[in-house]
Amino acid sequence: MRISKSLLFLSATGVSLSSAFYIPGWSIRSYKDGDAIPLSTNKLTSPTTQLPYAYSEQPFVCPASKDGFGARFGSSRAIALNLGEVLRGDRIQISDYELTVGQDEVCKHLCDRETDRAGVEKAKELVRGGYVAEWIVDNLPGATSFVTVDKTKKYYAAGFKLGFYENDKAFINNHVTLVIRWRKTAEGPNRKVIVAFEVYTKSIAGPMGKCSETLEGQKPLELYIPPETPREDGGQGGDDGKRLNIPYTYSVYWKEDNTIEWASRWDLYFVNDDEAASIHWLAIVNSLVIAMLLTVVVAIIMLRTLSRDIQNYNDTGATDPESKRKAAAAAAAEGAEEDESLDDITGWKLVHGDVFRPPGAGGLFAPIVGSGVQLLAMAVALIVLSAVGVLNPSYRGGFISFGLFLFVFAGVFSGYFSTRVYKTFKGEKWKNNALMTALLFPGFLFGSVFILNLFVWAQASSTAIPFGTLVALVMMWLCISLPLVFVGSFLGFKRAPWEHPTRTTMIARQIPAQPWYLRTGPAVLMGGLIPFAVIFIELLFVFKSLWQDKSGYYYMYGFLALIAGINVVTVIEITIVTTYFQLCSENYNWWWRSFLVGAGSAVWIFLYSAWYFMTKLHIEGFVSSLLFFSYSFLACVVYGLLLGTIGFLSTYAFVRRIYGAIKAD
Structure with a gap:
């Protein structure tokens, strides 16, 4: 192994950050x-x-x-x-x-x-x-x-x-x-x-x-x-x-x-x-147009339809949507005129007693959200450091080193948010939840990389991770990240659970048959297509840097930061719109749906990777093809986990807001 033990330890613990500050124009050697x-x-x-x-x-x-x-x-x-x-x-x-x-x-x-x-x-x-x-x-x-x-x-x-x-x-x-x-x-x-x-x-x-x-x-x-x-015997x-x-x-x-x-x-x-700069600006204009159109749709829903709906509902003075519906039915049976339209007593208001019912597999949902927050903190820090020039091509391996360092220390946020969500579901075994949060996603990632590393080892490639480095990664995970997750979980458990504006009924109401476009599969694919349309032009440059140039010298971080910001706004808006339509269809199972819709663009990115492989690359050999699709899949999992968490958190805030706006019992 070509790394000294001391340097490996410094890299693993993040102490050797002084070498990172190599900004062009600062560290000149003559x-x-x-x-x-x-x-x-x-x-x-x-x-x-x-x-x-x-x-x-x-x-x-x-x-x-x-x-x-x-x-x-x-x-x-x-x-x-x-x-x-x-x-x-x-x-x-x-x-x-x-x-x-x-x-x-x-x-x-x-x-x-x-x-x-x-x-x-x-x-x-x-x-x-x-x-x-x-x-x-x-x-x-x-x-x-x-x-x-x-x-x-x-x-x-x-x-x-x-x-x-x-x-x-x-x-x-x-x-x-x-x-x-x-x-x-x-x-x-x-x-x-x-x-x-x-x-x-x-x-x-x-x-x-x-x-x-x-x-x-x-x-x-x-x-x-x-x-x-040839030998005399013919061999x-x-x-x-x-x-x-x-x-x-x-x-x-x-x-x-x-x-x-x-x-x-x-x-x-x-x-x-240099000529590609115009394409970057085209990508930004394309993203802004899509985001603005989606913003108009959200504004119409929020400022007109939803606000008027809430106002009409509160003006009637009724306290229970179900009572209102029964009263309207009774009035209709007696031949009396209704005081309000049918829209005021149907839709999202009818599920007020079930909308905050804990989702199925809530013990898995909370750790996934925690890991998504951890990735979000890492991604934001990396983009900021890259945009200001701290991470640049002259610092080899800096992006990966900082990414690992930030991911490990962002375990505090992972444990905190995972436990807050878990406690909201009335969970009490916060230590078990913290352990699952610390092991679930990092364990999946490390296990996948380890298996792929066996194929690379067999090919004697330099990307084969040395055994000592694998040990260092495990030590970072178990000795730094895991304790920090427990620290964050302890702080989150000490906080009061998030309060919901409506009470959950004892018996869950029956969900009516859903239109095809509101079912999980179509909703995820259609919801993920719009965020993918925002970023697909920039993906060309990222893929070219990673898979064709092999240099890793992607440097348009300013454009990437702007595109990423627009993409986040788009994901927030599309998940809110999708959730609103789902609630209007009296389907209160929005927890997992909001996460999956937010992560939906990862499906399109993986399909785009397959298209890129077949049309742009000329990769030969089973191992190389396996590595391409495996690393693409892992990258899409990371991306989906991050965007899915953003989609859920924004939808959660939206649902709390609209049900908190109607008058309580």
Whole structure:
């Protein structure tokens, strides 16, 4: 395992937060001529698979030597990683590439790597899969340089191709030209900062141990070993001793570039997305239009229909909707004229004695709501920290590390709200409820990840979570999160239960037959479609960052925060409207329905993920497909739990308000 025990402990407990505050323009590191700078290798990723691999562990690359150039940067060649970096599959190690500030290298020999037949087959497999290598200099990923179609702007794509496939032959890029762009700082004329790191690759079948200054015109190096010689008995031999020698060489050029500011050096990785800003604004306009139309519907219900309904009901002076209905029926039988319309004695007012009846499986409902509040607190904090720049691409693994840290410490909110809901259902065993709250959702999440991790382990991928990290996650869960849930539950149990404006009758009234559109399935699907329409354009950018670019360099957090806010408003409004229609149909089982309607857009997101998989991605292999759909499902569960909780809490406030507005007995 590549994390020291002390660093793992700090990451697990959230103490190592000082490294998080890396905001562009604040943490500048400058160099002077002659300073040595390490080049670190990270991982290999591919758009056709969800299985990255550690670059330094491949059998066909130059291993870091104990007395090489990188040894001067510490006794351990592996970089200590934070928890988020480990979970995202980073495996950073200092290499032997020699980078000295201001010193160009026209062509330098790194090593000759002799690899056997298995190593060659592994290299061919990775090249065929389109794997891209990620190197790091001064916290910048090595980039492949491109220009826009109109050739007015340059932009970067993180990483460089490991090799290329041509005419059914695989070739490896064994020569790299490193271009490091720098500019002077205000600290002094001899101080420089690195503003760009470009990598240009070439495949060269040159002689071993030599490096020619002329790279053009040389043949590429094919990944090929002649077939095994058949044995006398007609079988194939095992290891016949044949090897392929791969010479690795590199060039280094330091170029001054005053067009790039250090604070904006990451912009080159996103400049190609400048045109996408108009699409983001289109998404916002689309979301606002949908939200405003829904707001008009809610306003009509609340300000006209519902308010007039309550006013007419209270003006009659009757205290019991059922009595009013019986009186109206008696008057009709005697031929007397009714004082009010039938609408005033039917609908949502008739279920006033059942509307606050505890739902079925209330012992499960309360922990789910508590977990949803926990996720809500985590999500709000993450979006705020990302929007203000604390979490940004330069802080690798920061989003995951902070997310875990915030989720663990938000256990207080989970326990508090879960117990308040549980106590409202007249529950007394708050400790059992707290234990279920602490174990239910985190246990499901951890169990799912553990099972998926077994498949990743079998593939020897770098995203396989090391055993020590799994232990650290369990310790975070059981030693920090669980006690905090109990603390929150204790505080919630000491509070008085939420009081309801109407009394619950002893005998539940019969629910009449419901229209098809008010049944659970159609209501959830139709209710979830509108919030999905609010966010689906922004989902394109999120999915592209996660599944296609593999960089995780999503950075439009300002747009995301605005879209998320509109989405929350939409969910609140749609659940309120759906619940009102349900109550008007004399169906008082709104607790679970409000939660499911709020979570309904998660169903559409999962269907959208399946469409994205079939039309946009080119993922190959059973394990990669399994990981895609499994992680998509888990993400939709998290999203549904969060939005479902928002839907329930807003509906609960709405129901309390409308039944509190009518005159009590």
